[in-house]
Amino acid sequence: MVAKAIVTEKEAATEQQAQEKLRSLLPKEVIEVFDKSFKEFAKVQIHAGLKLLAHEDVVVESPTGSGKTLAFLLPALTIMKRKPKWEPNEIGLLVICPSRDLALQIAHVGQPFADALGYSLHATIGGKKIETDLKKIHAGVNILIATPGRLERLIDGDLREGKLKRMLRCVEILIVDEADKFTEVSFAASMNTILPCLPKQRRTGLFSATQAKDKVDLAPFTLRSPAYIKLADEKDVISPSSLSAFYTIIKADEKLCALVEFIRSVPDKKVLVFFASCQCVQYFSMILPRILSKRKIFAVHGKNKKSRFSQMTSFRKAESAVMLSTDLMSRGIDIHDLDWVVHFDIPKKSSWFVHRCGRAGRNGREGSSLLLAIPGQTAYVNFIKQHEHLEMKEMKLKTVTELKAEQLRQKVVGFASKSREILEHGTSAYVSWLKASTTNDAHIVCKFKELDIIGHAHSFGLLRLPKCKETYERDVSGFKRSEVDTSTIQYENKSLEDKRKEIRAKNEKRKDIYKEKEANDPRAQLKKKIKEKREGKNKKNKGEKKSNEKKKMELDEKENGEDEKVEIGEKRKIKTEKKDKTKKRKVDSTDAE
Numbered sequence: 001m002v003a004k005a006i007v008t009e010k011e012a013a014t015e016q017q018a019q020e021k022l023r024s025l026l027p028k029e030v031i032e033v034f035d036k037s038f039k040e041f042a043k044v045q046i047h048a049g050l051k052l053l054a055h056e057d058v059v060v061e062s063p064t065g066s067g068k069t070l071a072f073l074l075p076a077l078t079i080m081k082r083k084p085k086w087e088p089n090e091i092g093l094l095v096i097c098p099s100r101d102l103a104l105q106i107a108h109v110g111q112p113f114a115d116a117l118g119y120s121l122h123a124t125i126g127g128k129k130i131e132t133d134l135k136k137i138h139a140g141v142n143i144l145i146a147t148p149g150r151l152e153r154l155i156d157g158d159l160r161e162g163k164l165k166r167m168l169r170c171v172e173i174l175i176v177d178e179a180d181k182f183t184e185v186s187f188a189a190s191m192n193t194i195l196p197c198l199p200k201q202r203r204t205g206l207f208s209a210t211q212a213k214d215k216v217d218l219a220p221f222t223l224r225s226p227a228y229i230k231l232a233d234e235k236d237v238i239s240p241s242s243l244s245a246f247y248t249i250i251k252a253d254e255k256l257c258a259l260v261e262f263i264r265s266v267p268d269k270k271v272l273v274f275f276a277s278c279q280c281v282q283y284f285s286m287i288l289p290r291i292l293s294k295r296k297i298f299a300v301h302g303k304n305k306k307s308r309f310s311q312m313t314s315f316r317k318a319e320s321a322v323m324l325s326t327d328l329m330s331r332g333i334d335i336h337d338l339d340w341v342v343h344f345d346i347p348k349k350s351s352w353f354v355h356r357c358g359r360a361g362r363n364g365r366e367g368s369s370l371l372l373a374i375p376g377q378t379a380y381v382n383f384i385k386q387h388e389h390l391e392m393k394e395m396k397l398k399t400v401t402e403l404k405a406e407q408l409r410q411k412v413v414g415f416a417s418k419s420r421e422i423l424e425h426g427t428s429a430y431v432s433w434l435k436a437s438t439t440n441d442a443h444i445v446c447k448f449k450e451l452d453i454i455g456h457a458h459s460f461g462l463l464r465l466p467k468c469k470e471t472y473e474r475d476v477s478g479f480k481r482s483e484v485d486t487s488t489i490q491y492e493n494k495s496l497e498d499k500r501k502e503i504r505a506k507n508e509k510r511k512d513i514y515k516e517k518e519a520n521d522p523r524a525q526l527k528k529k530i531k532e533k534r535e536g537k538n539k540k541n542k543g544e545k546k547s548n549e550k551k552k553m554e555l556d557e558k559e560n561g562e563d564e565k566v567e568i569g570e571k572r573k574i575k576t577e578k579k580d581k582t583k584k585r586k587v588d589s590t591d592a593e
Ligand SMILES: Nc1ncnc2c1ncn2[C@@H]1O[C@H](COP(=O)(O)OP(=O)(O)OP(=O)(O)O)[C@@H](O)[C@H]1O
Pocket: 038, 039, 040, 041, 042, 045, 062, 063, 064, 065, 066, 067, 068, 069, 070, 208, 209, 331, 332, 333, 334, 336, 358, 359, 362, 363
């Protein structure tokens, strides 16, 4: 597959001409909806739109927040409009994206255009019943926005009727948003189910801020001599020029204190904090509201599927708030007034880092990102600069002190000492952090064995250091173990506590019954006696055995010694006899000579 030359500014003539050219190609319904919200097309919308409308496949790489969503929706809807009528059971546009939240966001952007054109649009994401979704799609869909896993399950679930496959065979445009994400193994199975259902004679557009570095990874999409459109801001980097990236070096013990002090320093800003795992988001969403009681704190992660949408909506609406999230929100999510992105932990893949940063500084609006790095992670700053072309400047968090960190640790230990939920979530969060720290792609530059895991345990406010593979091999003597008896810590949730008490009582009762049974059961008594006797005997035997063994060894030594002596004596005797014989023979022979 020989790709065409990279599209450059020259090729698209002047910006104004290009604007007019694209405007002339779009249906009036689309223009009317677009003009309600925007004045002119973004650069990526011009370049991608002109290529797609010229019947070319495209691979588009454009900075985060540069307007890629409309860059594929506008031309895709225009291509659909070329067909006079779309029947309810014909899907003309299929958009695949990696997360539910992004699918809903794309549907939200595309709905007004679909309504204006009279097309039915549906976003199919996990969490709803397969049958319900299939029923809705069978009733009639022209534009389908789907997460791959969900679409795979719908195709598998519809095999009997096969109506969905027939609908997919009408697809004229396939759009894959955050396309490089689909080169990850986790999506391979789903894509292998979906792609063969689509007609080969279609337009395909792959969009992302970071396209796959190896073009071989794009093979499954069967692109036909695609145009590679690579747009970058002035500094020729993936991140927009409106984004300022920082890092700060803090001790592991002071990490939570650094996050709290930073959030306090931006009271009227919108902050998005990224953690390494769901468990960390769950845990810190329990303790941060107790520390920053005046701030609105929201949380989204893969486990809170039900409340995720409402948390996102509330965060979007809030003037100033803090959102705690996993990398679920690292791609595509558009919160146009987000001011800060904070990396509490580094992501699993370094390419996700720039996507995380790109949640801020969108579409020309100023935004910033801050990496909380601990000693041993400074190499990560250069790693990102080298691999992701994102330069970070150092920032000092002056209000963070050892004393404040220790006071905060004791405060969190206090929370955990009164709430079993916090105690248990803290431990599982810390264990998940340990595992994440050994599996990210930067462990080459940030070696796990150099990470201060004890300092992190203090930052998590743990009462006990969990026993697991990662802590097992380490010197944990520096850990500040709390004297609180954790078995006395109760759940805040009454029903949970009652259940725990019930289980403990049952266990105690079982132990008493066993003891009583053993005391009253002659056979058990006999068994116990025999066992004791045997143990006694064994002990005695062991003792005797040991002493016998010792005696035997002594005897052996002795016997061996004697045997050896005898042996040596006999050997010596034999030798002397031999000597005598040879002497005698000599004497004889000399006589004979
Ligand atoms: N032509 C335009 N003029 C002004 N703003 C626009 C235009 N097109 C899109 N936007 C706005 O820019 C913001 C970013 O758009 P979008 O989410 O499509 O960016 P993106 O490139 O897909 O970002 P990401 O790489 O993070 O997915 C949105 O708030 C959107 O409303």
